Amino acid sequence: MSDSLELALVRPQSGENIGLVVRLCANYGLAAPLLVAPEPGWERAAARTASMCRELLAQTLLFESIEQACEEAQHVLGFTARAGKERRTMALESIHSGASAQRGGRTILVFGNERTGLEDEDCGHCTELYRAALPGLPSFNLSHAVATVLYELHRVSAAPAPKIEERTSTHEERQLLIERVRNTLSQMEYRTADPHFDGALRRLLRAQALQRRDLRILHKILTHLEYREHH
Amino acid sequence: MSDSLELALVRPQSGENIGLVVRLCANYGLAAPLLVAPEPGWERAAARTASMCRELLAQTLLFESIEQACEEAQHVLGFTARAGKERRTMALESIHSGASAQRGGRTILVFGNERTGLEDEDCGHCTELYRAALPGLPSFNLSHAVATVLYELHRVSAAPAPKIEERTSTHEERQLLIERVRNTLSQMEYRTADPHFDGALRRLLRAQALQRRDLRILHKILTHLEYREHH
Known part of the structure; x- marks a missing residue:
């Protein structure tokens, strides 16, 4: 998709989720997540759930606002369970045909907190908004939302590109x-x-x-x- | 894939993961997971992470052994990060072309515990074994493994089947x-x-x-x- 991909968690409440997201970053070979104004006291629980990835956990960067975290990004993709007139969300699978997929640059995947998800103001900072269609309870646990989005992105980017051979007719x-x-x-x-x-x-x-x-x-x-x- | 799909967790150690898996079952409209010999004392932490899904959590069924849990299943699919001569694993994406995908019946998705994953003996009870290819740390947190597998299964089963029309040539x-x-x-x-x-x-x-x-x-x-x- 992009030259570089990063995660940002906006106002996360649970240190456990932060640790689990760090572990997912290790699974997918990404840098440590950007943390925007996390609830104080997250470190201890995060260290427990990040378990074997504490080195990566130590590299998380802290920001005061979503603007600050996304300042230098070309694409800011938001993920939300809520849709509405004010929130034009696209299905998660369409992320590969989204505008950000066509261009390079730095892309940040933004996830809201456990209680409210992304707020309207946060969505205003996003260049694209996505949601996963679920047959049951429509909202994921935060770290599972991250797991699902990273899997979907990796699934397609890791697939071998269709070979276009010289001998194929035009x-x-x-x-x-x-x-x-x-x-x-x-x-x-x-x-x-x-x-x-x-x-x-x-x-x-x-x-x-x-x-x-x-x-x-x-x-x-x-x-x-x-x-x-x-x- | 199957007429019915269920999850089984084998000897899970963390109540938190049990709660998170229950929540995933709610996300994907599945019954509560089957628990094979969970570490005692899981209930409290599970209630916390299952949060809004405590009714479903109350429906988890306990079994003493994997044989007992899978007794009436037609297909038992195991998920493991380890591969080897003794473990013929297939890539997760190939689950749609696996033997179990072709036939109906009751399918149980089996996940090992946090520390060791599925043991050789557990694998012996599985009719098929799958693993996810990860670019980084090769092993998921238990609940993220479940999240990824359920997403992959839902992604394809929810996609509209290709239309085969009467007028298409044979x-x-x-x-x-x-x-x-x-x-x-x-x-x-x-x-x-x-x-x-x-x-x-x-x-x-x-x-x-x-x-x-x-x-x-x-x-x-x-x-x-x-x-x-x-x-």
């Missing part, structure tokens, strides 16, 4: 072939006025899997048909 | 058309011995998106070519 090459099929058949007095004719050709030839050598063979067939027609 | 219909193309071209003295010819035809016509009416149009073209050849 859209333009397929268009030229369609044009030629139509011409050849016209020369052979085939009536191409059938309303479904164009659609059928397009469905036949739009297959991305068609290779250059496939198109060469089809051109050879057309050459043969034209030759026979004229000799 | 493999057999496409095979017949390939045969006829070959015959017509032979009649027209087109040399079909090109080693790439068969592959090209298959790539051209294997497109599942080809509709019945597309095939009709292609047959019409072939009829036309044959007619011109013989008159």
Whole structure:
């Protein structure tokens, strides 16, 4: 998705959740989370739940406000269970087609606190808002919201990109072939006025899997048909 | 995936994790988890982390052994961070193509405890074993493992199934058309011995998106070519 990905927790209340989120950062190879105004006294419980990740826990950075934490970010993605006219949320899975996914830069994933989630004002700082569709209780525990979002992001970014090989035909090459099929058949007095004719050709030839050598063979067939027609 | 899906936690040590898993069951609309020999004294911490889901927490069932918990299940899927010769694990995403995904019945998702995960003996009770590929620390907190697996299962089962319409062509219909193309071209003295010819035809016509009416149009073209050849 981005050149760099970070997490920010806004006013978290539970040290246990902070520790669990640190552990998730370790699972996904991320830096320690940014903490915006956490409830005082979180350190002890966080150290317990971060358990084997205390070094990472020691690297958490503290901020007074969400503006301060997100100052240098290109994209600020908020996650909320609440939707509404004032909150245009998108389904979590659409995060891969969101504006932030198309561009590089520094992206911060922002999660609200345990009791209220992101407030309207926090949402105002977000460039995009997402929610997970759940069949039951519509709101996750904070650390589970983080776990789910990180899994979804990693699931897609780690998947091998579809190979586009040199030998795969291009859209333009397929268009030229369609044009030629139509011409050849016209020369052979085939009536191409059938309303479904164009659609059928397009469905036949739009297959991305068609290779250059496939198109060469089809051109050879057309050459043969034209030759026979004229000799 | 299955007619019914349940969770089992084997020898969980932390009441907090039990409560968090109960909350996840509420998020995903599942029954309360089956608990196999939990560490005594879990109830209080579980009540705290299950918070708004205490009714569901009260419905957890206790078992003495994994055999007892899984007695009536058709499929027992285990989740483990450890892989090895003795443990044939599959990537989490492949859970949708696993044997249990193909058949109905009662499926139990089994998670080991916080310290050791599933033991070899527990794995012996599982019909399939899965692991999540993580770029960092290779082992999840127990409740995050559950969160990730439930998200992955829900993500796919909630997605709309691809529409298979009546008008879509079948493999057999496409095979017949390939045969006829070959015959017509032979009649027209087109040399079909090109080693790439068969592959090209298959790539051209294997497109599942080809509709019945597309095939009709292609047959019409072939009829036309044959007619011109013989008159």
